[in-house]
Amino acid sequence: MLRIAVQSKGRLYEDTMALLAEADIKITPSKRTLLVQADNFPLEVLYLRDDDIPQSVASGVADIGVVGENEFIEKQEDADIISRLGFSKCRLSLAIPKHIDYQGLQWFDGKKVATSYPNILRKFMNDNHIHANIHVITGSVEISPGIGLADAIFDIVSSGSTLVHNNLREVEVVLKSEALLIGNKQMSQENKGILDEVLFRFEAVRSAQDKKYVMMNAPRARVQDIINVLPGIKSPTIIPLADPNWCSIHTVLDEKRFWEIIGKLKELEAQGILVTPIEKMIL
Template sequence: METIKVAVQKSGRLNEDSLQILKDCGISIDNGQDQLRASARNFPMEVFYLRNGDIPQYLIDGVVDIAILGENVLIEKGTDIPVVEKLGFSKCRVSIAVPKNVDYNVVSDLEGKRIATSYPNTVQRYLQDKGVQAELHIINGSVEIAPNIGLADAVCDIVSSGSTLFKNNLKEVEIILHSEAVLAVSPKAGPEQRKILEQLRFRLRSVLEARNNRYVLMNAPNDRLEAIIALLPGMRSPTVLPLAERDWSSIHTVINKDRFWEVLDQVKREGAEGILVCPIEKMIL
């Protein structure tokens, strides 16, 4: 039986989130401790646990068919590898930072400076686009210490909360790109693997849609139904059911998680009561 080979990060937060989304897709993986390769029990899939920075080359060589990895790594090392889904977790940005006491105004202030980074290709493309020349020092690991020991004038690294920069007395001055976990596919993936990939993408979309929406139930007086329904951005239209109490109805709908507080404030002002907000496990459009 044909299987699809998927690479995930060997350890860390991206590893945990990658395995969780596969689990949410109903895929059970038999992975023991320190195991570098595992099979799924109920889906034609093999999982390879690899270093994040090595994954693009495995995709290029066709050793694995697909991978879940940070978009920033893909941009740095595998620009010709297509992304088929953005997965919405492990969000970060690749940014340039300088010591807090440095007077920085525009990107041309980096002219002739020394920049320590683990993303030389990304930084070089950015500086070339801005017409700036700088000296890059490639460091694998914690680059934030470089200015403190006199190795560099600035650093470029991934930033999530910014706490690491703060602890190292640095300030973020340029955002080069925004990144999140993505599903990428090898150019060498065969037709059978691409069929399995489409099955996986169907499951992923249902999980991602569910994560991005909330199921909302509320009670409303019938004379306010029209005004309340007009405020609801449902999938097609809200479901309205009569309550045992006369002249009242129950409204059921789905609201995007980024909007539901705003919408709930509005419907509450229009007379909605007993509002329940529930997570959605899967959502198929």
């Protein structure tokens, strides 16, 4: 049985549970149970605080865990990074009161900085030869300058709305973070086999993200021109139609270039363009 440590609440919890569901690993949520077994897969979920996950994986309490890169780097636990999951993205930044005329990192010399990430901040300051007074605080870091507890803060930033609400502005991005899948270095061979299947499913889900399956009818005389503008994974599928002068073309498009390419297809006389989302994609 493979055990995965997951944050017990918050955005990382929601994104992780959504990924497991899309990988067809069915977990019945329970507010009272910290350890829940999947209904249809040899995996159990251990719900923990986010800052406890690196240690639980490093010590073998859990085989794998989903944790923010910021927490993993801060805790400095001895575990492997198995995969970058691409969700729950944020950044660790330095922020100061918005009225201050900021001229550069030297401003922080001798200043008191409140943070829940002292190890990351200390390394950054040392690397840049800045002598700041690091004040460790848990929770509500952003209010520190407003109540006179610190001159600045070092904290997680997503949209930046919390900073604005507290009359702060972001001045330096120190670390960009996303969800990581980490693993115990001494994982059993049996659980490594289960993990391989989990990774296979995760990759199938991630490969389908931001992709669209596109079908269209086109004059046979324009097929090669249409193929030339399609950046599909491989050669598109060409299907003959009842009318010998027409055929159906099927391909996969990246959503980022979708409208650009659709416009070109219309210029090349493609008709009846049908677009559907992709749930999974096996490469």
